[in-house]
Amino acid sequence: MPPSPGKFITLEGGEGTGKSTQARLLQAALRQRGLEVALTREPGGAPGAELIRKLLVEGDAARWDAMSEALLLFAARRVHLRETIIPALNRGEWVVCDRFTDSTFAYQGDAGGLGRGAIERLSAIALGKDSPVPDVTLVLDIPVELGLARANSRGGAENRFESLGTEFHQRLRDSFLQIAKSEPVRCALIDATPPPETVAADIIAVLASRLGI
Numbered sequence: 001m002p003p004s005p006g007k008f009i010t011l012e013g014g015e016g017t018g019k020s021t022q023a024r025l026l027q028a029a030l031r032q033r034g035l036e037v038a039l040t041r042e043p044g045g046a047p048g049a050e051l052i053r054k055l056l057v058e059g060d061a062a063r064w065d066a067m068s069e070a071l072l073l074f075a076a077r078r079v080h081l082r083e084t085i086i087p088a089l090n091r092g093e094w095v096v097c098d099r100f101t102d103s104t105f106a107y108q109g110d111a112g113g114l115g116r117g118a119i120e121r122l123s124a125i126a127l128g129k130d131s132p133v134p135d136v137t138l139v140l141d142i143p144v145e146l147g148l149a150r151a152n153s154r155g156g157a158e159n160r161f162e163s164l165g166t167e168f169h170q171r172l173r174d175s176f177l178q179i180a181k182s183e184p185v186r187c188a189l190i191d192a193t194p195p196p197e198t199v200a201a202d203i204i205a206v207l208a209s210r211l212g213i
């Protein structure tokens with residue numbers, strides 16, 4: 001039998017939703033089922049894109065405005081797609097990606113005020129029309145206060161976005177909820193409040209029903 005074609009799965013959500021933990025748990029669960037899985041993240045996921053990541057996530061909140069961020073994000077995403085995601089999918093691997101273009105719609109488009117139309121146009125220019133679209137997007141949702149408390153307890157240098165106000169994070173949550181609602185075939189909304197094992201089981205249940213794993 002030919003190898004099953006690779007699938008592209010993205011995890012999305014605001015700060016402190018536990019996406020990175022879930023991405024790792026998902027990679028392990030898919031590997032247990034005998035699948036080849038590439039785990040990657042945005043911004044980043046390829047050497048040049050990781051350099052751009054550092055510019056984006058560190059430093060003062062006022063360092064970039066939303067358009068500068070969006071341009072940097074699409075530069076990183078283009079490299080990531082060409083060097084990591086597309087080659088892995090072509091090898092028949094499953095790609096689990098911690099954040100992707102929905103984050104740009106939510107952070108820069110909605111919460112950052114650029115609007116969705118601007119992000120769509122940038123995406124069409126930077127990535128082209130034939131760029132891979134996720135087969136399934138898991139939108140992890142958690143109340144803003146709880147997410148920020150979790151994110152702040154992590155510490156570290158990557159706190160540029162976390163330092164934006166609660167109002168920004170509320171807009172962000174609303175945006176992700178709206179994305180999940182408006183694209184129900186691609187997106188699944190996951191309650192990220194319970195313990196990680198429970199969230200992981202919910203994610204597997206979604207993928208079992210949608211992708212037959």
Ligand code: TYD
Nearest residue numbers: 014015042043057073099100103104107161
């Ligand atoms: P991430 O590594 O997922 O951080 P966290 O685990 O804290 O959520 O993402 C880094 C930051 O980059 C995060 O604060 C969100 C931001 N970001 C955007 O603003 N737009 C984007 O398109 C992406 C991919 C990330």
